[in-house]
Amino acid sequence: MAVTRNDKCRxxxxxxxxxxxxxxxxxxxSRVGSATLTAEEEAPSNLVHTDDTALTLALAEHLAARRAANPLDDAIDEDTLAQRFAEAWRREPWRGFGGGIIEVFGLIHEGVPWHRASRAIFGGEGSFGNGAAMRVAPVALVGRSLQHTVELGYRSAVVSHAHPDAQHGAALQAAAAFLALCSDPATPLDSTLFLQGLGQVVHAPAWQDKLDRIAELLTRRSTPQHAGAILGNGVAALESVPTAVLAFLRNPDDSAETIRYAIHIGGDTDTIASMAGALAGARNGAKALPTRWIRRLEPTARLVELADRLS
Ligand code: R7I
Ligand code: MG
Ligand code: MG
Ligand code: MG
Structure with a gap:
């Protein structure tokens, strides 16, 4: 049966x-063995999310509130969004937020404008962490085109991440989510075309180089560890967003395998698997995700409700 747009949004x-x-x-x-991952997959306990999902929820809620207030309005209001992110951190500071970003959110909470707060860390350059990319996927639900989605990706990023690489990472992940959402899971995904689409989004040489390396990695078999060694698996956007794209393109038709592959890469496993999982989920839909995982995930009901409001 055809996968509906609504199921893809979910x-x-x-x-x-x-x-x-x-x-x-x-x-x-640095290494995640298959047995430990399988044990985690089969455990009966709740699946507890971290800052990645907390901020994804905050962005999705902002987009949904904007749409409900006035469907003709611009999808993002930067000042309000900055407040919503800072509130999400204040409510649940224990969810594993990065050391730089908690300073930014603290300043925003105190009333410092986001354009100053985002530059108050790392010597005025701002963070190049993947925190803007890890939360960005919901913009693909409201983006009217690839270009519009990319614009929303950048605008959601700047409120906390002043460094260009953090912003490029968010734009790239937003674009990848949009392309995955538009892709037909009944037709094989053309990874060359997919990467060409992404190549039009970010022109910085370091990012183009990563896209070339993804294409090269896809021409042969490679272990997740090898992919991580070539593309990176750290908290910097440049060391994790392309890695998540690779994890998706390795297994574009099997969302559980995408997530497993991403986790086996090691390093920033929650974030790489979250970004890769968003792409695979957008292509294959919610019904293609393991139901026993969905049942264990704490914010499942909120995520489904937001997807329905944004689809
Ligand atoms: O970007 P951010 O929200 O990080 C997200 C990551 C994900 O893995 C989450 O799961 C969570 O664990 O954190 O938070 P930031 O604190 O802005 O960036 C993350 C880390 O990247 C920082 O704590 C620094 O270690 C590093 N970093 C930098 N180091 C040096 N110079 C980010 N920017 C810089 C920099 O400019
Ligand atoms: Mg996290
Ligand atoms: Mg920096
Ligand atoms: Mg992480």
Whole structure:
């Protein structure tokens, strides 16, 4: 049966939440064995999400509130969005937020404008962390075109991440989510075309180089560890967004395998698996995600409701 747009929207948000929560126990490990991952997949306990999903929810809620207030309005209001992110951190500071971003959110909470707060860390350059990319996928639900989605990706990023690489990462992940959402899961995904689409989004040489490396990696078999060694698996956007795209393109038709592959890469496992999971979920839909994972994920009901409001 054809996968509906609504199910694909649900899949995008649930895939992000599942990748985050399944990957979280392994964050920072250089190696993740199959037996430990299988044990985590089959455990009866709730799947607990981290900052990745907390901020994805905050962005999705902002987009839904904007749409409800006035469907003709611009999708993002930067000042309000900055407040919503800072509130999400204040409510649940224990969800594993990065060291730089908690300073930014603290300043925003105190009333410092986001354009100053975002530059108050790392010597005035701002963060190049993947925190803007890890939360960005919901913009693909409201983007009217690839270009519009990319614009929304950048605008959602700047409120906390002043460094261009953090912003490029968010734009690239937003674009990838849009393309995955538009793709027909009944037709094989053309990864060359997919990467060409992404190549039009970010022109910075370091990012173009990463896209070339993804294409090269896809021409042969490679272990997740090898992919991580070539593309990176760290908290910097440049070291994790392309890695998540690779995890998706390795297994574009099997969302659970996308998430497993991403976690086996090691390093920033919650974030890489969350970004990859959003892409696979957007392509294959919520019904293609393992139901026993969805049942264990704490914010499942909220994610589904937001997907329905945004689809
Ligand atoms: O970007 P951000 O929200 O990080 C998200 C990551 C994900 O893995 C989450 O799961 C969570 O664990 O954190 O938070 P930031 O604190 O802005 O960036 C993350 C880290 O990247 C920082 O704590 C720094 O270690 C590093 N970093 C930098 N280091 C040096 N110079 C980011 N920007 C810089 C920099 O400019
Ligand atoms: Mg996290
Ligand atoms: Mg920096
Ligand atoms: Mg992480």
């Amino acid at each position: 899949g995008l948000l649930l895939g992000a939440g599942l990748g985050d929560a399944l990957g979280a126990p392994f964050e920072g490990r």
